[in-house]
Amino acid sequence: LKExxxxxxxxxxxxxxxxxRPKVIRKEDVxxxxxxxxxxxxxxxxIADTNRLYFSDYSIKPGGWFEPPDIxxxxxxxxxxxxEATMFDPVNGDTFVLKEGDGFLIPKGTWHVGYNFGDRPFRLLTIIAPKAWSDLNVNFSGRQSFYKGEI
Structure with a gap:
């Protein structure tokens, strides 16, 4: 791996x-x-990634999941x-199902994986504060593939 x-x-x-400063964030800005x-x-x-928060929209197709586990x-x-999204904590085995209109809190430092066991895509808005990443838990190796450490 590179530095x-x-x-x-x-x-x-x-x-x-x-x-x-205040700004309308348009689709060409994201x-x-x-x-x-x-x-x-x-x-x-x-949509926004500042020194105080991260805001995104993500979707997973049926049968998909994000890997590696996230923290x-x-x-x-x-x-x-x-x-419908199924969230899994690989450390303690907890599973949570989110349906349209549901919110879900993931505390700082909690490993998680999102799965789509449904027959249509799921789409989530994500906010992370005060920051999503730190030099201690992210290795960015070129393409959008983050490796955050061992589970």
Missing amino acids: ARFPEWMGTLPFPPDKK VNTVYGKGDKPVKVTI HAGDEVYYCLEG
Whole structure:
């Protein structure tokens, strides 16, 4: 693996911390990317990623999941816009099913994996605060594939 580094947009979308101001974030301003590995990648639209919060919209096709397991340096909240998502904590085995209109809190430092066992895509809004990533738990190795450590 190469030395850990962050993509340039991390922590600066739509502005660097010292240049923040109110802004309408349009579809041409967002970062569209893919999370994970395997044959069913997760589409992620990153709407804002500042030094204080991360906000995205992501979707997983039927039969898909995100891999590797995820963990963050801040609390994460999901809001299910459509479909049904099954969230799994690989450390303690807890499973949670989110349906359209449900919210879900994932405390800082909690490992999680999202699965789509349904027959239509699910789509979630994600907010992480005060920050999604820290130098201690992310290795960015070029493409949008994050490896956060051992479970």
